[in-house]
Amino acid sequence: xxxxxxxxxxxxxxxxxxxxxxxxxxxxxxxxxxxxxxxxxxxxxxxxxxxxxxxxxxxxxxxxxxxxxxxxxxxxxxxxxxxxxxxxxxxxxxxxxxxxxxxxxxxxxxxxxxxxxxxxxxxxxxxxxxxxxxxxxxxxxxxxxxxxxxxxxxxxxxxxxxxxxxxxxxxxxxxxxxxxxxxxxxxxxxxxxxxxxxxxxxxxxxxxxxxxxxxxxxxxxxxxxxxx
Amino acid sequence: xxxxxxxxxxxxxxxxxxxxxxxxxxxxxxxxxxxxxxxxxxxxxxxxxxxxxxxxxxxxxxxxxxxxxxxxxxxxxxxxxxxxxxxxxxxxxxxxxxxxxxxxxxxxxxxxxxxxxxxxxxxxxxxxxxxxxxxxxxxxxxxxxxxxxxxxxxxxxxxxxxxxxxxxxxxxxxxxxxxxxxxxxxxxxxxxxxxxxxxxxxxxxxxxxxxxxxxxxxxxxxxxxxxxxxxxxxxxxxxxxxxxxxx
Numbered sequence: 001x002x003x004x005x006x007x008x009x010x011x012x013x014x015x016x017x018x019x020x021x022x023x024x025x026x027x028x029x030x031x032x033x034x035x036x037x038x039x040x041x042x043x044x045x046x047x048x049x050x051x052x053x054x055x056x057x058x059x060x061x062x063x064x065x066x067x068x069x070x071x072x073x074x075x076x077x078x079x080x081x082x083x084x085x086x087x088x089x090x091x092x093x094x095x096x097x098x099x100x101x102x103x104x105x106x107x108x109x110x111x112x113x114x115x116x117x118x119x120x121x122x123x124x125x126x127x128x129x130x131x132x133x134x135x136x137x138x139x140x141x142x143x144x145x146x147x148x149x150x151x152x153x154x155x156x157x158x159x160x161x162x163x164x165x166x167x168x169x170x171x172x173x174x175x176x177x178x179x180x181x182x183x184x185x186x187x188x189x190x191x192x193x194x195x196x197x198x199x200x201x202x203x204x205x206x207x208x209x210x211x212x213x214x215x216x217x218x219x220x221x222x223x224x225x226x227x228x
Numbered sequence: 229x230x231x232x233x234x235x236x237x238x239x240x241x242x243x244x245x246x247x248x249x250x251x252x253x254x255x256x257x258x259x260x261x262x263x264x265x266x267x268x269x270x271x272x273x274x275x276x277x278x279x280x281x282x283x284x285x286x287x288x289x290x291x292x293x294x295x296x297x298x299x300x301x302x303x304x305x306x307x308x309x310x311x312x313x314x315x316x317x318x319x320x321x322x323x324x325x326x327x328x329x330x331x332x333x334x335x336x337x338x339x340x341x342x343x344x345x346x347x348x349x350x351x352x353x354x355x356x357x358x359x360x361x362x363x364x365x366x367x368x369x370x371x372x373x374x375x376x377x378x379x380x381x382x383x384x385x386x387x388x389x390x391x392x393x394x395x396x397x398x399x400x401x402x403x404x405x406x407x408x409x410x411x412x413x414x415x416x417x418x419x420x421x422x423x424x425x426x427x428x429x430x431x432x433x434x435x436x437x438x439x440x441x442x443x444x445x446x447x448x449x450x451x452x453x454x455x456x457x458x459x460x461x462x463x464x465x466x467x468x469x470x471x472x473x474x475x
Contacts (some may be wrong), residue, residue, distance in 0.1 A: 069405075069451040070444055071412035073423050078444075081436050170305035176416055184308060198316045205308050212303035 012194040013203055016186075023186030024207075026100070030172045030182065034107035035165055041108065042115030046123060047145050049116070060116070067113035072106075073177055079106035080178045099180040111168055118164060122157035123149055159226060162219035166212050173208075183207070237435045238442065250429055250439075257425030258446055264342055264421060265408040265450075271347025272407065276354025277393075281384060283355065284362045294355065301352035306345070306413050313345040314338070314417045335420070342414035350407050357399050361392035394465045401458035408450050422446060 013020075049060035067075065083102035126149050134144040173184040181189060184204055191200030238251040282294030301309070314337075318326040329337060365388055373383040415424040422443050429439035 066448075069409075069448050071409040071423060071447060073412040073415060074426070074440070074444060074447065077423065077427065078440055081430075081440065166303070170303075173305040173307040174413065176307060184305065188311070198319050201308065201311050201316050205304050205312055208305055208308055209300070209303045213299060216299075216303060 008199055008202075009196060010199050010203065012190065012196045013199070016190040016194075016200075019186050019190055020183065023181050023183040026181065027169070027172050027183040030100075030104060030107055030175070031165070031169045033104055034111045034168055034172075037108040038111035038115045038168070039119075039161065041112035043119050043150065045112060045116035046119035047142075049120060050123060051141060064113045064116055067110050068117075072110060072171055072174055075110045076103060076106045076174060076177055079103070079109075099175075099178050103175045103178060103180050107168070107172065111164075114164055114167075115161070118157050118160045119153065121160075122153035125156050126152050156226065159219050159223035162215065162222060166215045166219065169215070170208065170212060231437065233438070234435055235438055237429075237433050237438055240433075242432065250433065253425045253429065254422070254442060254446070257420060257422040257443070260339070260419065261408060261411050261421040261450070264339065264346065264411045264414060264419070267343045268346035268350060268411065269404060269407045271343065272350035272354045272403070275348060275351035277358050279351060279355035280358025280362065281389070283359045285380070294359075298352045298355050301349055306349050306410055307416060309349055310342065310345045310413055310417060313341045317341075334418075338414065338417050338419040341417065342411070342419050346407060346410055346414070349410070350403060353403050353406070354400070357396045357403065358392065360399075361396035362388055364395060365391055391467065394467050397458065397462045397465050401455060401462075404458055405451050405454050408454065409447070 045060045045063060048056040049064070051057060079102045080099070083105050084098045087098060087101060123145075130148055130152075131144055134148045139147065172182055175182050176185050176188070179185070187200045187204035188197070191197035194200075238254070239249055242248050242250055242253065279294045279297045282290040283298070285291055318329045320326070321329070329340075332340075369387055369391070370383055373387045378386065411421055412423040414421050415427065418424065420428075426439050426443040430436045433439065
């Protein structure tokens with residue numbers, strides 16, 4: 001059974017490409033959905049936290065601290081426990097893709113906590129005078145945020161958002177713990193099936209590296225452009 | 229379908245015949261999570277410091293070694309790295325070391341892999357902090373050190389690193405907390421740390437909520453303790469006259 005370094009055999013990869021592509025599509029779906037919903041919910045949380053309204057700020061702070069203190073693996077397992085029961089009570093039996101739905105919920109809610117910290121830093125990076133000026137013009141808090149502060153803040157924090165997107169993309173591989181076949185899960189399954197785990201794992205590593213490296217290089221470019 | 233809460237479940241015997249209760253399982257999990265986190269962080273500090281210093285040296289070779297290391301370990305998911313350490317590296321080792329490795333106690337195999345993997349993964353993050361710390365020092369310090377006739381290694385040893393290491397304590401807090409959170413990934417290779425024990429408890433007792441709540445609380449406590457510990461380190465190592473030292 002021992003494979004030396006020279007008898008790597010990648011021949012099972014071409015035939016498995018459809019499965020792998022399917023997995024990669026799942027990975028992208030979770031990443032994109034969690035990014036959009038996570039940033040949206042993250043903005044809401046950050047605005048709540050800075051609003052000066054005590055109950056809202058307390059809720060947002062506790063939410064963020066809770067999610068940031070628990071390992072993502074635990075969060076995924078939690079939602080795999082809660083979401084199916086919720087879905088059943090809402091839609092009745094017959095929801096086919098429970099794993100996907102619970103992974104998606106877990107990632108959206110979990111990533112929102114991290115995005116909200118980035119957004120908060122972004123908002124605080126906009127100079128205070130802008131807020132005072134917009135209050136002086138008669139804007140309400142929400143109007144100030146939406147029309148004056150957030151457009152500038154979002155521009156400042158683009159590089160950090162992209163960096164977090166890279167982390168999110170990597171983290172989606174953890175759906176392995178609930179047996180969902182994302183890109184990594186598919187690679188593992190194919191490798192296990194064909195007895196070529198070594199080759200498939202190396203292949204998965206290379207693909208992840210290429211995608212993440214490209215994305216993080218883009219983040220660095222953005223950062224340089226912003227500094228200019 | 230009402231859920232039957234039963235917090236007494238932790239005091240029940242596991243029934244596998246060694247007189248352990250489920251609480252003992254949680255304690256075992258906690259013990260392994262802490263051991264894994266602390267040993268991985270020790271590796272991360274050493275390797276991270278070396279790689280971070282490499283990236284700031286004028287030598288092209290050293291700085292590209294540092295850059296390659298950081299990019300490689302930061303751009304591959306931790307889970308993939310763990311599986312590569314666990315399933316791939318033993319196959320590629322020379323001199324039959326791989327065979328020897330596979331004959332070890334499975335728990336030891338998992339622990340070694342998880343520690344090395346998590347340590348080297350975290351090291352890439354630590355290296356970035358070390359680099360940022362060194363680069364945040366006023367340029368004049370290095371110039372002054374060369375003017376005094378210190379060689380480059382001496383400058384690092386006596387002038388730059390003592391400052392840089394103290395400056396990066398606050399950002400290291402979150403890396404230290406991350407190492408414990410990331411240790412949960414080791415559940416995927418079957419290592420019996422906390423989140424594995426949570427899943428086992430669910431399998432054995434079907435009391436999913438109690439088990440998950442208990443383990444989540446333990447993670448919260450680990451996090452809070454790490455934070456307080458690092459705050460204490462911060463007050464001890466603060467550099468007078470620098471940002472954050474005025475509190």
